[in-house]
Amino acid sequence: MNDMTKIERDVRMTDTKITARDVNVFYGDTHAIKDVNVDIADKSVTAFIGPSGCGKSTFLRCLNRMNDTIDVCRVTGHIKMDDQDINDKSIDPVQLRAQVGMVFQKPNPFPKSIYDNVAYGPKIHGLARTKADMDNIVEASLRRAAIWNEVKDRLDAPGTGLSGGQQQRLCIARAVATAPEVLLMDEPCSALDPIATAQIEELIDELRQQFSVVIVTHSMQQAARVSQKTAFFHLGNLVEFNDTDQIFTNPQDPRTESYITGRIG
Amino acid sequence: MAMNDNHIVASFDRDLESIQATMVKMGGLVEQALSDAALALRTRDVELAEKVRRGDKVVDELDLMLKSDAARLLALRSPTARDLRLVLAVMEISSHLERCGDYAKNIAKRTMAMSGAGAITGTLSDLARMAAFVETMVRDTLDAFIQRDPVKAAEIIERDAEADQIYNTLFRSFLTHMMEDHKNIAAGMHLHFIAKNIERVGDHATGIAEQTIYAVTGALPEDDRPKQDPITIGLQESDV
Numbered sequence: 001m002n003d004m005t006k007i008e009r010d011v012r013m014t015d016t017k018i019t020a021r022d023v024n025v026f027y028g029d030t031h032a033i034k035d036v037n038v039d040i041a042d043k044s045v046t047a048f049i050g051p052s053g054c055g056k057s058t059f060l061r062c063l064n065r066m067n068d069t070i071d072v073c074r075v076t077g078h079i080k081m082d083d084q085d086i087n088d089k090s091i092d093p094v095q096l097r098a099q100v101g102m103v104f105q106k107p108n109p110f111p112k113s114i115y116d117n118v119a120y121g122p123k124i125h126g127l128a129r130t131k132a133d134m135d136n137i138v139e140a141s142l143r144r145a146a147i148w149n150e151v152k153d154r155l156d157a158p159g160t161g162l163s164g165g166q167q168q169r170l171c172i173a174r175a176v177a178t179a180p181e182v183l184l185m186d187e188p189c190s191a192l193d194p195i196a197t198a199q200i201e202e203l204i205d206e207l208r209q210q211f212s213v214v215i216v217t218h219s220m221q222q223a224a225r226v227s228q229k230t231a232f233f234h235l236g237n238l239v240e241f242n243d244t245d246q247i248f249t250n251p252q253d254p255r256t257e258s259y260i261t262g263r264i265g
Numbered sequence: 266m267a268m269n270d271n272h273i274v275a276s277f278d279r280d281l282e283s284i285q286a287t288m289v290k291m292g293g294l295v296e297q298a299l300s301d302a303a304l305a306l307r308t309r310d311v312e313l314a315e316k317v318r319r320g321d322k323v324v325d326e327l328d329l330m331l332k333s334d335a336a337r338l339l340a341l342r343s344p345t346a347r348d349l350r351l352v353l354a355v356m357e358i359s360s361h362l363e364r365c366g367d368y369a370k371n372i373a374k375r376t377m378a379m380s381g382a383g384a385i386t387g388t389l390s391d392l393a394r395m396a397a398f399v400e401t402m403v404r405d406t407l408d409a410f411i412q413r414d415p416v417k418a419a420e421i422i423e424r425d426a427e428a429d430q431i432y433n434t435l436f437r438s439f440l441t442h443m444m445e446d447h448k449n450i451a452a453g454m455h456l457h458f459i460a461k462n463i464e465r466v467g468d469h470a471t472g473i474a475e476q477t478i479y480a481v482t483g484a485l486p487e488d489d490r491p492k493q494d495p496i497t498i499g500l501q502e503s504d505v
Contacts, residue, residue, distance in 0.1 A: 221343055248345045250483030260345045262272050 017042035017182060017212040018063060023077035025058050025067065032058045034236040036077075040182075040229075045204060045213040047227035047244065049220055051259065054233040056216045060184050063214065064100035065093045081182070098125050101175030105187040107167035109159030109174070114151050117159040117170055118142060121178040137177055144210075145173035146203045165196025172203065176211075183207060185215040189222065201226050220260055224248045232256045280338045281348065284355050285411075287331040291362045292407040294324050296400055298369035299466065303396035306376045306459065307389050317373035324366035331359045347480070354480035358410065361469040361476075365403060368462040372396075375455045388438060388456055395431045395463050402428065402470035410477040418474035419486065428467035435460045 018040040025033035033055045040046050040063075048056035058067070065086060067073040079086050086096055098121065109117050118138045121127075128134035138155070142148040147169040151162070159170050168188060175183060185204070189197040204226045207213055217223050223230055223244065230247040232240045232255070240247065240256045251257045272278050298317050305313035335356050338344065344352055402421055409417035436457065443453040479485045 220345065224345070249349060251346050257346050261348045262274060262277065263270070 015042040016040065017081065018214075019078075019080045020059075020062075021078045021080075023059070023062060023075065023079060025055070025062060025076075026074045027070070028072040032236055033062070036238045038231060038238060038241055040212060040214060042181075042212045043208060043210070044229065045208045045215060045227040046229045046231065047223035048214065048216045048231050048233060049218075049223050049259075050233035050239075052218075055236040056231075056233045057186055059233065059238075060186055060214060060216050063182065063184055064097045064102055066097075066102070068093055095125075098178040099180050100182040100184060101178065101180035102184040102186070103168070103171050103175050103188045106191050107164055107171050109162070109167050109170050111158065111160055113156045114142075114159050114162070114170060115155040118173050118177045121174060125178055127178065141173040141177040142170075144176050144207070145169045146199065146206070147173060163196070165192050165199060168192060168196065168200060169203065172200075172207075176207070181211060183211045183213045185213065187216055187218060190218060197222070220248075232259065234259070274342075277342050277344075277348075280334070280342065281344075281351060284331055284334050284338065284352065287327055287334065288355050288359055288362070289407065289411070291324055291327045291331070291359060291366075292403070294320065294327070295362050295365045295369065296404050298324070298366055299396060299400045299403065302369040302372040302376070303393045303400070305373060306396075307393040309376070309380060311377050311380050314373040314376040318370050318377070321366045321370040324363060328359050328363040332356060347483075350480045350483060354410075354476040357476045358473045361472045362403075365466050365469050368466050371462050372459050375459050379452055379455050388435065388442070391431075391435055391438070392456065392459055392463065395428065395435065395460065398431065399428050399463055399467040399470060402467055403473070406470045406473040406477065409474060410480070413477070413481050415478045415481045418477040418481075421474040422471050422486065425467045425471045428464055432460055432464040 016039045018038075020036055020038045020040075023033055023036045024031070036059060048060060050056045061067050062075055062079060063086075067075055075087065081100070084091070086100075110120060112120070115138055118141050119128075119134055122134060122137050128137055139148060139152075142151060147166060150166060151157075151170075159167065162170060168191075172183075172188075188204075189200050192200065201222065204213055204215065208228075215223070215226065227244045230242065230244045231238055232247065232251075232253070234255050240251060240253045242252070247256065248260060251260060257263075298320055301313055302317045304310065305317060335352055338352060342348075402424055406418065406421045409415075409421060439453045439457045439460070442449045475485055
C-alpha cells in the first residue's frame, strides 16, 4: 500500500528525539514500570496504548519529570532528549517542562483570560521582551492550536468560559507557547465529543510537523488514526513497539493481539 | 500467555462466524457445481447442465450477502489485527468462489451448446480428470482456510502448476484435432474454453490459498511460481 499518506508518514521519521534505556519506576513498593527501552522519533506521533494501570501514563510522566512531584515515586534508568540526560542534576525541571509541554485528560485552563492563559508560560520563561512580542506569541500559539479564529475577538474573556473542545485547544496553545520540542498528551480527547475529538486529532497531525508528539490514549482507533509509532504497555512492561500500521494489522506479541482485538488477555 | 479466542463482546464473535459460515456454504455449492458441470460434460447430460446454470444465482446472492455483512462488521466493529485480516480474506475468498461459480456455469452452458455436435474423441475424459483435479484443489484450499493451515495452503499453491500442465497438454491436443479436421473447430473452441475455465478455477483456488496465508501470517506469499505460457507453445506449430 504505497499510498500518499504512507509516503508522507515515512519521510520524517528518521531522527530520534527521546531515548529511554532501562527505565524503572517504583511507587513505594509497587514496581510500576519495568525495564522500558524505547526510542521516540522526532516530528512524528507516538501513541502509548494499554489497559488501565499498565503504566503508560506513568511512563509518559517520566518524559518531563512530572513524577518528581510525587514523593513516593522513584525513577531509575536513563532518559535522554537529544543526548542530554533529563534526570541530570544540572537540568532544571521547570525549564525541561517548557521544552516538553503537556496536555492533560481534562482541559485545565487557568482561571484567567484566554490571552493570559497563553501568555503565562512565555512570561515566566522571559520569551517576550515587548507587548508586541507577546501579542505575536499568543496569536501564533492560538493559530497553531487551530483556535485563533474562534477566540480572536474575545481574548480578554475567561478561558474557562469556552466549550470543552475549545478549552482543550486553548491548553494546547498554552503548551506550544513556550516553543517546546516535545508535546506530551495524556488522553487529550477522553472528555470531548466526537467533533471536538476530530478537531484535536487534525491538530495533532499538524503539530507533528514541528514537534515530537507522544499521546496516551484509551481509544485504539485514535492511536491508529493519529500515530506513526505505537507502544503497547501491559503490567508495567513495554510489550511491543512498532509502526502503527504493523501493530494494528499484524502485531507480533499475543498480548498485543488480545488487547487490540478486544479479547480477554 | 495463551491467546483467548473469544471476544469480550460475544456478538463480535457471532458476526465473524456468520460471514465464515456463508463462505463455507458458498464453497460447498461451488464444489458441487464444478463436480456436476464436469459430470454433465462427460455424460452429455443437458438437464444436469441446466441445473448447474440455474444454481449459480444462489452463489452470486450469497456473495452479495457476505459482502454486505462484512461491510456492516467493518463499520460497527472496527476489527484489527487477525480479525481484520480474517474479514478481508473472507471477502476476497468470497469473490474467488463467486468467479469459480461463474466458470462452472459457463462450462454448463457450453455443454448445452455442444449437445448436438460430436465431441473430440478422448478429450472429454481428460477434461473431466482436470475438473476433478481443480475441484479437489478448491475443497482442500477451503479446508486449509478453516484449519488456519498456511503450510497446507502453500502446498495447494504448488499444486496449481500441475493444473496448468494438464491445460497445456489439452491445448496442444485441441490444436492438433482442429488442424487435422476443420469440422472439429466448433467443438474444439468450446472444449478449449472449458479447459481454460477449469484452469482458471485452479488459479482461484490458489488465490484462496494465498488469502489463507495472509489471514494467518499477515503476509501474502511471494509470487515466484514458474509460469508456463501455452500461448507461445502453439504458435510455431500452427505456423506450419
